[in-house]
Amino acid sequence: MATGKVSRRSYFVVFGVLLALTYVMVQAAMFDLGPWNAVVSLTIATAEAFLVALIFMQLRYSSRLTWLVAGGALVWLILLLSTIGDYLTRNLLEAPPSF
Amino acid sequence: MPDGAIAHELRLRHHFDSLEQQHEAASLGMWIFLATEVLFFGGLFLAYLVYRLLYPQGFDEASGTLDLFWGATNTVVLITSSLTMALAVAAARDGNRSGTVLFLVVTMLLGVAFLGVKALEYSRKIAEHHVPGAGFTFEGERPDHAEIFFSLYFVMTGLHALHMIVGIGVLAVIAILASRGRFSTDYSTPVEISGLYWHFIDIIWIFLFPLLYLI
Numbered sequence: 368m369a370t371g372k373v374s375r376r377s378y379f380v381v382f383g384v385l386l387a388l389t390y391v392m393v394q395a396a397m398f399d400l401g402p403w404n405a406v407v408s409l410t411i412a413t414a415e416a417f418l419v420a421l422i423f424m425q426l427r428y429s430s431r432l433t434w435l436v437a438g439g440a441l442v443w444l445i446l447l448l449s450t451i452g453d454y455l456t457r458n459l460l461e462a463p464p465s466f
Numbered sequence: 467m468p469d470g471a472i473a474h475e476l477r478l479r480h481h482f483d484s485l486e487q488q489h490e491a492a493s494l495g496m497w498i499f500l501a502t503e504v505l506f507f508g509g510l511f512l513a514y515l516v517y518r519l520l521y522p523q524g525f526d527e528a529s530g531t532l533d534l535f536w537g538a539t540n541t542v543v544l545i546t547s548s549l550t551m552a553l554a555v556a557a558a559r560d561g562n563r564s565g566t567v568l569f570l571v572v573t574m575l576l577g578v579a580f581l582g583v584k585a586l587e588y589s590r591k592i593a594e595h596h597v598p599g600a601g602f603t604f605e606g607e608r609p610d611h612a613e614i615f616f617s618l619y620f621v622m623t624g625l626h627a628l629h630m631i632v633g634i635g636v637l638a639v640i641a642i643l644a645s646r647g648r649f650s651t652d653y654s655t656p657v658e659i660s661g662l663y664w665h666f667i668d669i670i671w672i673f674l675f676p677l678l679y680l681i
Contacts (some may be wrong), residue, residue, distance in 0.1 A: 375554075378549055381549075386542065388623065390584045408676035409673075409677075412673050412676050415669075416669045420665070422552075423665045424661070429493070432490075433497050436494065437501070440500070440501035441506075444505060447509065448508065448512055455519065460625050463678045
């Protein structure tokens with residue numbers, strides 16, 4: 368599989384992009400965007416994670432089987448984290464009158 | 467080259483058909499391990515998100531006592547170490563022995579720098595009595611909720627730091643092997659596999675930093 372398909376240049380490009388994204392993340396946190404602060408910084412963090420996985424970890428040039436394992440990890444993580452939906456929606460509706 | 471041929475034979479374990487197959491199996495094994503690590507840290511991330519949602523004020527106050535400068539510095543240090551790790555793997559694939567060792571050593575030094583900053587941050591937290599337990603004190607509206615924040619902070623960053631220590635140990639072994647000429651253009655799998663692990667630790671920190679320091 369991946370044998371030197373990623374050039375050193377692309378490593379430096381990704382490195383630069385990662386630093387830029389981190390800078391944007393820190394700057395964005397200086398503004399009070401309410402709940403959007405979390406959305407912005409976690410979106411940037413996710414983008415950084417994808418860059419590291421795809422280029423530094425060479426996932427992009429790895430076999431389908433490796434993709435399956437990485438994708439499986441992502442799917443199960445999303446499933447795990449989506450239980451936050453319970454806490455997010457608890458107070459959406461008024462509690463029914465006591466009976 | 468008879469020497470190379472013998473080394474080639476030695477490096478290919480008998481239960482694999484080819485070096486490619488062996489490499490594929492080793493790489494896949496590491497990815498499967500990392501998948502379990504994703505879920506291991508995922509549970510902690512979920513716990514953090516739930517408590518953050520339940521106790522926004524206490525978490526806000528506690529998060530505000532962390533030093534953003536050192537958190538951001540460590541993020542840059544780790545991202546840089548990922549670059550040098552990737553360059554070490556590239557050097558190993560090129561059969562560049564001294565380059566491999568050099569980049570591995572730089573990666574380890576950056577890892578040590580990260581841990582040094584972490585130790586500095588921990589010692590401050592200890593001095594401020596922000597370590598959960600009997601001696602915990604917090605000047606804020608909700609010290610009880612802040613204590614939960616610091617519990618999660620120490621567990622998450624502590625486990626991350628533990629992974630870093632293991633990673634530095636692994637890289638030390640790989641660097642010694644590389645300096646002895648164990649890797650070549652057709653066999654650099656161990657360098658790559660430990661690289662995968664190192665990048666993974668970087669990814670975990672990429673999420674820990676905004677969650678603990680920024681939000």
